[in-house]
Amino acid sequence: VVEKKLTIRDIARLAGVSRSTVSLVINDDRRISDETRRRVQDIIRKSGYEPNVLARGLARRRAGVIAVNVPRVASHVFSDYYFSEAISGIGDTLAAHGDRMLIEMVSDQYIQDGAHLKLFREGRIDGMLLVGTLTTDSYILDLARLYRVLLVNSSMEGVPGVRADNYQGALEMMRHLVSLGHRRIGFISGIEITTVGFDRSRGFRDGAKEAGLSLSPDLCLDGNFSEESGHQAGARFLDLPARPTAIFAANDMMAIGCLKAAAERGLSIPRDLTIVGGDDVTLASYVRPRLTTIRQPMFDIGREATEALFQLPSWRDRRPVAPDGRMPPAPTKVIPTELVVRESSGPPP
Amino acid sequence: VVEKKLTIRDIARLAGVSRSTVSLVINDDRRISDETRRRVQDIIRKSGYEPNVLARGLARRRAGVIAVNVPRVASHVFSDYYFSEAISGIGDTLAAHGDRMLIEMVSDQYIQDGAHLKLFREGRIDGMLLVGTLTTDSYILDLARLYRVLLVNSSMEGVPGVRADNYQGALEMMRHLVSLGHRRIGFISGIEITTVGFDRSRGFRDGAKEAGLSLSPDLCLDGNFSEESGHQAGARFLDLPARPTAIFAANDMMAIGCLKAAAERGLSIPRDLTIVGGDDVTLASYVRPRLTTIRQPMFDIGREATEALFQLPSWRDRRPVAPDGRMPPAPTKVIPTELVVRESSGPPP
């Protein structure tokens, strides 16, 4: 019960032609006559022959594989739709291009070992999509200088990327809150070394400024995207002498933590207090009240990122644009977010 | 700004030895003197040379890659911890073995194209882990006859696999309900052509039999694992003249649908009605009341599956055990589930 390993030689022999002829047929080269082509194709089909991708990759200098790097831990924590959605978008697009997707779970050790670089050097991959990296991951800069690398939903000077416009998203959220009549809005920041966290903080600040609200330090607390940090910050807000009428948490899990803090104090949402988040995770529409939040189109981001990756010049033909050796600017695409208004936001009491 | 592509030739030249010597050094062969070894290793380290994996794979007849096939759609639907957890377990174990993980999103088209077989034939992968396949996916049988293939959390006669013991899990759930005093237990089945759905149905039936409960058809409704199907079935149960005191849904999403049906009728859980599910998805501990459920250790299953895959004989040396040509039975491992008791289950009113 074994399948004989067929090679291009076997096909050539069976068809009574040379190996190169078979190769030309496979690659649809027009110099092969219809008759020969058909005969060879027939034999290939019947025999179930498939060209060996390793040999092909060697010859073409192209592995036909793209790596998708996700943080080792986040794959647990974020198991929610964030990653799976992005990966679906990436996988779809890669499949359309006939490429495959290698998933790498990145740990600190992985980074220290320089495993990113190794993947390229050993010829395993043609490009790399980085999901969930931190703005402090400086090794990416060197990597991007040498190879096709693209950031998915984060940004870094000099590295190409595709991301959601969380600055604008947070700004819109602020406008939503202000339009409801809120003037005392508490903000719980996320992790500032993620692009998402950083951008939402900026959006909050500028939104507050735009509405002429004071940015008292009481109204800005630090969180870390975890439910527990949201719970703690929420508790502090609610125990303030003059508590905010609305709390804007930089992501949904923290907003859910706030919900808990509010419930513990017998507050009814949104009557007594408005709580909003960001991400639109699955949970956001299952908690009660359902969360008003900022939706990021992760599937589309994955898709766009993959397309953009293919557009990047490979290192072989990357050339400075100017005679002084300046490189062309790294292309970056920003995709709009969507404000999702549900029941957790309402006018102040 | 380019990295010169180094080959084994370059290293050999720099070290003043032959290519084979370099190869032997890389593979820690003892016939190389310490001095030479050190010199070569030094050059390799300093130059950042990495052996080309395509060439190596060609020579060794081993790609160093394992495919993980997940259903194209499920990656949305199940985005919950089921897949991400299994994949984490798989990725961890593969990394420990120095292998990489190729993720394939399987659609109907994919199956029709015979893409599974193609991956092996073209030499891209050494083995395949199948997650979320149906018991009706008969193409797997042929595949497993020829190549290293293993089912993750499902089973099929003649195909090796590692799965959770959902039969036992459902049985325990029934014992839990019975021990609380329930005698009228309604069951909402899942998709019967999944191993999980099938096993939980069996567990329900045997559990009912064990407790001497009647299996009236009123008390068995068909669901399809979706929240909506759980909602509908739950509604039918609750509108029964003699409604069950407990509902056992074959998974959590359907149990959540039941919760909704109960809420619509003003029932308080678990005082008026017990509702339990299966899977222990993230949501299960976020809905109110939190769900009593059956937990499957997906991370461990992923890990065990990967280990088991490596133990499988490769097709090159697969031999019948008996002279009559019988093949050795496909190894299967079953991992215990865990009953998670939360607030959604209690004694009957």
Add this chain to the structure above:
DNA sequence: CTGTTAGCGCGTTCAC
């Protein structure tokens, strides 16, 4: 225009 020959891409392995 059709198809062939030769050599390449890169590392492994085995006889010497």
Add this chain to the structure above:
DNA sequence: GTGAACGCGCTAACAG
């Protein structure tokens, strides 16, 4: 410790 052959397919140059 080395040379040569091998694994498999691609491509440039060339002959019919």
